[in-house]
Amino acid sequence: MSTSSHNPSDEAVLTETREWLEKAVIGLNLCPFAKAVHVKNQVRYVVSRATHIDALLETLDEELDFLAAADPESVDTTLLVHPHVLQDFLDYNDFLELADRTVEEHGLGGVIQIASFHPDYQFADTDFDDVCNFSNRSPYPTLHLLREASIDRAVAAFPDAADIFEKNIDMLQKMGLEGWAKLGLKRHSGKL
Numbered sequence: 001m002s003t004s005s006h007n008p009s010d011e012a013v014l015t016e017t018r019e020w021l022e023k024a025v026i027g028l029n030l031c032p033f034a035k036a037v038h039v040k041n042q043v044r045y046v047v048s049r050a051t052h053i054d055a056l057l058e059t060l061d062e063e064l065d066f067l068a069a070a071d072p073e074s075v076d077t078t079l080l081v082h083p084h085v086l087q088d089f090l091d092y093n094d095f096l097e098l099a100d101r102t103v104e105e106h107g108l109g110g111v112i113q114i115a116s117f118h119p120d121y122q123f124a125d126t127d128f129d130d131v132c133n134f135s136n137r138s139p140y141p142t143l144h145l146l147r148e149a150s151i152d153r154a155v156a157a158f159p160d161a162a163d164i165f166e167k168n169i170d171m172l173q174k175m176g177l178e179g180w181a182k183l184g185l186k187r188h189s190g191k192l
Contacts, residue, residue, distance in 0.1 A: 008140075010047040013083050016139040016185070017045060021079075023183045028175075030135055030168050033154035042076035051084045053095060060099060060143065064106045067145050076150050083140040089120040092141050099143060113151070115144040131177050132169045139185065 008016075021043070026035045037043050046063055050056040060080065067078050086092040099114050117138035122128055155161040172180070 008083055010049075013047045013081055013140055014045050017079060017081050017142070020139050020185055023185060024134075027183070028168075028171065032158055032164065033151075036154075037076045037150075040076075042072075042074065044070075044075045044078040046078060046080050048080060048082040049084065050082055053085060053098070056082050056085050056095075057098065057102060060102055061106070063145060064103060064108055064112060067112060067147070068106070068108055072147060072150065076147060078145040080143040080145060081138075081140050082143070086118075086141045089118050089122060092116070092118050111148055113146050113148055115146060117142040117144060129177065131172045131175070131180060134172055134180050135165075135168045 021034065021038060025031050026038060044063075044067070046059070048056055048059040050059055059082070063078050063080050067075060086095055093116075096114065096116055103109055103112055103114060117136050118141050119137055119139060120128070121136040121138075122133050123130075123136075126133055158164075160167075
């Protein structure tokens with residue numbers, strides 16, 4: 001791995017994150033709700049320069065306040081990408097409890113929720129290279145801040161929302177690791 005991939009520029013992080021969103025999340029329809037907010041430019045991308053958890057929590061505080069105050073027509077959701085902290089998936093997974101507590105501390109429980117993405121995402125009881133893990137693998141550790149009202153509207157408009165996860169797993173298993181590699185994403189984990 002080159003030095004630049006250990007300390008990527010914010011521009012590189014944003015480019016790779018947008019490419020992942022467009023090619024994987026939207027392109028494979030992993031989240032049928034993502035395309036609408038992407039097309040309307042309602043996704044806020046934030047790259048945190050945090051190198052330790054306390055700094056990341058400060059950034060999360062700021063982004064929760066920003067998203068709660070923002071007009072949903074302008075900013076519906078935030079991708080908080082943090083390439084310099086929580087590279088280890090188990091540490092990241094443990095951090096999610098703190099992130100959820102932070103949402104509650106801001107009085108935003110039931111208003112905003114956090115979805116999690118990581119380059120080494122691994123569902124319980126799966127092998128690391130199981131292609132189903134790629135449904136939640138992103139180029140960099142990422143906290144996705146979502147408005148629950150937006151989720152509720154999207155679910156109401158998509159009658160089979162409960163089946164999304166199963167459909168994603170089925171589709172990813174059919175395409176396999178080779179199919180994922182053909183997406184041409186610059187960063188991905190797993191042995192491809």
